[in-house]
Amino acid sequence: MLPGEQVDVLIIGSGAAGLSLALRLGTRLRVTVVAKGPVTEGSTYYAQGGIAAVLADDDSVEAHIADTLEAGAGLCREETVRFVVERGPECIRWLIEQGVVFTPARGEDGAGGYHLTREGGHSRRRIIHAADATGRAVQTTLVDRVRARRNVRILEHHMAVDLITARRLGLAEDRCLGAYVLDLQRQRVEAIPARFVVLATGGASKAYLYTTNPDTSTGDGIAMAWRAGCRVANLEFNQFHPTCLYHPEARNFLISEAVRGEGGRLLLPDGTRFMEEFDPRGELAPRDIVARAIDHEMKRLGIECVYLDISHRPPEFVREHFPTIYRRCLEYGFDITREAIPVVPAAHYTCGGVVTDLAARTDLPGLYAVGEVACTGLHGANRMASNSLLECLVFGAAAAEDILARADEVPPPPPLPPWDESRVTDSDEEVVVAHNWDELRRFMWDYVGIVRTDKRLQRARNRAQLLRSEIQEYYGNFRVTGDLLELRNLAQVAELIIRCAQARKESRGLHYTLDYPRPDDSRPPRDTVLDPAADAA
Template identity: 55%
Template structure:
């Protein structure tokens, strides 16, 4: 969306690490939260978002995003997105409900909303003469210019201006220099930091890691959202059972068929994701079972097939008929609520560097994201960033692209020990799942900190001695993000939203109603 809005005013290089459709957006099932019903209001949507965020949302940001939602939805419709309609004439949007929402406000395209939105936008991108799409390219690092500041006898270096990125082409392994007066990170989340995730393989926290290494501020990385209901099957990989299934009346039950959510929340099965994920985690630890079950079989079969065609078809592939039997589900890492800190226009604290979507920390989600607010945030901030860039261009004129140094791999050699990379991947994801998962403790976090420090030293040594390859780049990034998650989680001595520590089970507004902010220290 950002590319489309700025492309009439300059050329755009759109870099994507695999195919353009490989993204969390493409897998988003539920929809986009926005106020369209007469019984709903902006105030109600704001209050639901604040309640989910558990005291850490930026109220001004929440109000802006919520109020801009309808305009961004209409913009998508104008671009060809086909949302479900209601009424005989199809003159209104069909609105679903998900956990944490007090009204029906989820605009959706069956249970494949993200795919529908992404396809419409990609169709526009591929037709635009000023946008060049670089598929199967992965960014290695941002390129920055240093500003050296001398105070007395001390000279400090701060990476102040972003000038582009070094990018490797997957097939040839050639690293090219992409120079640009404006760089925007829309690199998604970091679910692959964890052993079990609903995310695709691309979600390795690249934007967060690159921005942090360049000196940008990051925040609230302890707030990793675990989606309560991912399909549990030995042959299934990363398949999410949308929150909208519970919104349509599905009930969580244990192996004996007992509904259990009333034990944990007055909202029962429509409680927010953090509550439901911890409830399932508790039930599994109590029973020793591998999964709990999500049951919507009491609804008419034709309604289930019409509302959830993708989920119904996918479950059938694994021998599960959701119109007749419950679905085995487990929690899995799903969404990063923290990220690169931005202002209301999507600007980071590095000049000419913007961040939007899951890689950003805008202040909307606080300690826990409300269901279907993610695509909403991405749309609103893509628009805000585009407006900011165009205003900057209008004020300053077109900026000349500065010549930048080529990638330097002198002194490196081809790796003959890729086992270090594959072992590192597996070790990080397991330690994060076991020690920094849904429920944490000081002891677990300290174990994780010691281990990730050792792994980071190994990766650092390997990175500077061997030529870069995509798997090494992603390993380096998940290690960086894992270290930041551990650091943020260890710092917060309370339980709030998605962060639950056994030593500090209560929320502490007096001392901890604030963001956890981290910035890399540079040595001048």
């Protein structure tokens, strides 16, 4: 694109939230979608399980709301939960209209012609899915639809550096005016002016050494919003998926919650089941309980993994329901129709994020946040399985509706200053970035993982602050690269995660600390909110 070329809506991120938003905006506005890698790369593409929505006759909006509130451990915003759940069926219909092909019904486990499965925390079968590759079906369909839109430009292999605000330009009334974006192939930064900017960048699970997420999940949107003056909330609630395949070559491959939903059993190395000792729901307990139980057993016995077994179901059933998992496990030497597979927990989902309202608006006028980057109040202290893609779709639609309603009253942004590289040089010490990246992810895993203590958190904060000062000095002296930008963002978000965890003097949902092992029931549960304005004061 031409330097300084203005767009109406700049969407940073190309998953289900960003792409559904682009499509919901219609054809009148000029839209640019920024994708850090190929447009298909991102957490949406790798989502296996499905999308939670009330579709069956024996289900209800109230039941879905109640399940979500219970999983959220008292911190869900009920208004948000109702807003999302009520709009679920329409979003599924919209996806079908776009061309997403969901798995057809088999026997009694279906509704409206589609098969529904059940996952942890759900009291009903309400997960509509495309076999065990729902994210891939949604992502590829939306990409095809967006590519067909003449008013939408997709910038692949581009990465946002920072948001541009009116305050930084010395203007009286603050507003988001666009963003600086790095072309990762040409290594050139351009300013993109926009009347509206949407963060759809996903979460920050790459802050941890072991994660199910792709390499793009580096907390970019959370860090950029914080630097632009937006509040963040509840970042202490990092969801660890209980079952990531344990194999040295199986990088980031999770085993879907639906495997347990269809009868999969968690076993110790001697074949003993253990989940019912931790929760009467057994393997269908919410993810935080399952992950902590596995972590407890691994530490108690000194073992490297536990095992997940679905081999008691008929082989045809397993292959038909989980074709992707079956094929991938075979590549690593495991036949899930005949044997249990080794699994461990891994960082999976960021429940907190940038504070937004029901229209996806942040604290900064003109800036929206949709999907995992946002803290809407839906997930509370623990995300319930398959509510994440639903949240992407609902808030993508809500943001589009609000932008369309405001489009005629928001003027074009003023000319933006070009990116200044006059006082920087090319780095001759890229090894510094690699070493800092490794150190960050290791201490986050060791000290800010599934089980925490005050001492561990303080150690992590000391290291995070030191790393941030080193990275900032590096950032100020050398030309930016994708690796440096990701490290800068991860270091910022890691410190925010630690600060949120230190502020919560209780165990609740995904935040478990040995120093405060029970919930604080002496007062109503409260969000952990950090405000950059308070830091600056």
